[in-house]
Amino acid sequence: MAAKLSIQSDWDQVLRKPEGEAWISCKIAGKPTIYGTLKSNGNGPDGNPEVISSEEFVVHKVTKKNIVVSCPRLNISRKFVSPYTSFSRVHSKNVTCMDISSGGGLGVSTSTDQTIKIWQTNNGEIRRVLEGHIYDVYCCMFFPSGKVVLSGGMDAQVKIWSVDDGSCPVTLKGHKGGVLDLAIVDRGRNIVSCSRDGTARLWDCGQASCIAVIGDSSVPINGIAVGLADNAVNLGAPKETPSDREVGTEGKLLILAQEDKLLKGVGLHSRESIFVFEGSDAFNCCTAISSVGVLAGAQDGNIFHLDIRNPKIPIETINRTGSPVLSLVPFKDGYIASHGDGSCFITQQYSDEVLQLTGPDCESLYKVVAFEKNIYTCCRDGLIRKYQLTDL
Template identity: 40%
Template sequence: MSVSNRVPVISVQCDWDEVLRKKSGEAWVSCKFRGETGLHGKLFSRGQTDEGTPDVRGSDDFVVGKVTSSTLEVTYRPTGHKCVFISPRTVYTGIHKKSVVSLAVTPNGLSVSACTENKLQVWDANDGMLRRSLSSHVGDVYKCRFFPSGVVVLSAGADMLIKIWSAETGQCPVTLSGHTGAVMDVCIVNRGRNIISVSKDGTAKLWDCGQSACLGTLIKVDSTINCCSLGVANNKLDLGEPDEAPSEREIGTEDKVLVIGCEDGGVHVVAVRSRKTLFSFMLSSAINCVVVVSDNEFLVGCHSGEVLLYAFRENCNTPIVSWFESNSAALCLLPYKARGFFVGKADGSCIYYRIPNSGDGDHLDTRLHLTGPDCDPVYDLASDGTAVYTACRDATIRKYEVQNVILDVFKS
């Protein structure tokens, strides 16, 4: 296993971007290695530079680098570790009144989000205007996603149902039932004629949306399945053959693999067409999130706070890389551009990591943090292809312009 360099979590006051705009503004900053006492300092604003950006200096061993209207670079001098903080470009506070638990955004700016008040809202990310509310679930909605068309919504929740909606009319022509426990997560196969769901009942099921029918159970385990992610298999995996000829209603599953993460720490990789479990392994912590990042690799986020990168190959139970910088639970993962991903955590932090290439040591001591939440968990992440959005317990959705910052920091 290749463990990432021992890197601290550098944190800053959540409203730094507002405080440091003021002359004589002051914000706290800290540096903490996991398992050790944190080191604290202050950031002081001395007004504006000639370019109109805050002129900020740090106390103790905190050195302030480049500052813009939305970014703040801080280096902890004794170790050379650097963090670039990014404040939200837009903050949406009127869409929900309770914790936002799931979120999806299309490239055209149409958004859907769900909260613990059992509200499923379709809204416009360009102006924050509510388009319509989707009301039919009985109980909390745990997951909402867009189909590739960008005008059809998939939702699932505590009522053990999966629903398909028109985002344009708000109608729900399809309801899928068959789970005996809450539906925790969903995946869409190709263009969406088939979908996959996972549940507290320990099953992953494949569905035919057109006929509202279950095409089969992909796996049954003795634990709640918390999360799933679908990917395309590489040539290192023998996907096997199905025991029975698949239904003609099963479309596009022949090269697909499903990764599931369980409450008991189990991770299972399943060939969708053959229903064969290709490999499994157990971790010591509940699995809160998984995501396929390529046909060669997938990420696992643990309740312990650890994030692990694994390879798609048979009998693979040793991670390629482990990031374990805090004990705060990893709640959601979002691949972003080539060789990078965001992880949202229970302490309100949202951090961007680079996946190192073989022999690549560049930027392993650099992190990007999306700021704004004041210790409120970040439950979900989404992207419209450029900007990144976060769903938070404080009932707020935040939009961050990150693409140019990442290009500038990592020069790739």
């Protein structure tokens, strides 16, 4: 595990106060943790806090929402970014999943308060409450139009909702266990769901019917992703003539993140196995970051970067916290990863700088979503946080 630089979760609020003091620490496996402090020395001429650090750390730059700190002894530097705003009134309990509409104006989120809510991203005002699932709702996402929402839950059902009036015209039934993740194919005539029952299902939304069942094990599939594969990747050919209700599956790779430490790639059109990679622990999430690149996050904190043309040996394995990887999302030329200890990292492909979003105090960050230069996270503490990355 790489050196871990941590900062007090509410550092931005503390350092705005006269003589406010926040803690900072640096840890590397097998060595004693280095502890230090950051102390406010008032505001400078530009209105930003002037911060001095204890001797083991160096403060390089401070604004109202950003601070860059290094620990020279362990040769690590990090830019910490605090929330632009937080929405505390959307849900009353853990916020387990969320998504942002294609226009950026609306959010949808699920919670252990057993609700799905649609809200405005500018102020958190609730627009719709979607009711119909039994028990907890695990996952939700907008269709590309931004006018329709997809959800899945403990009741083994997938539901399709109207954003305009909150109605649920379509319910997809067939899974034998809770629905854990969802993916939309192209514009959304077809969608994919995965479940604790060990299967992924390809659905025709128009006829509310299952086109195909992919996977036949009893091992839960915790996460899925659909990506457009490079032409050089052989995705196989269907053994039978596909249904005319199947639209946009050609050239697509379905990635399955499984509880049994296996990451699988399947040709969505052919249903053929393309690769199987065995990781170090249960896989929680996955995403495609290019036509040949796949990321998968495991329970032990490992993030595996694979090239699907040669998936047996990872391009790299990253572990920043040792805490479960709960969410992965492509961002710019890199990606964002959220973890079970509340940490959230933005990695950029062509930069050594790693940004860390702050705010949660050791509470699980279940999902992260990016829209342009805004980042949204949802957390076990019941908050939805919004970050603005104006300098990226």
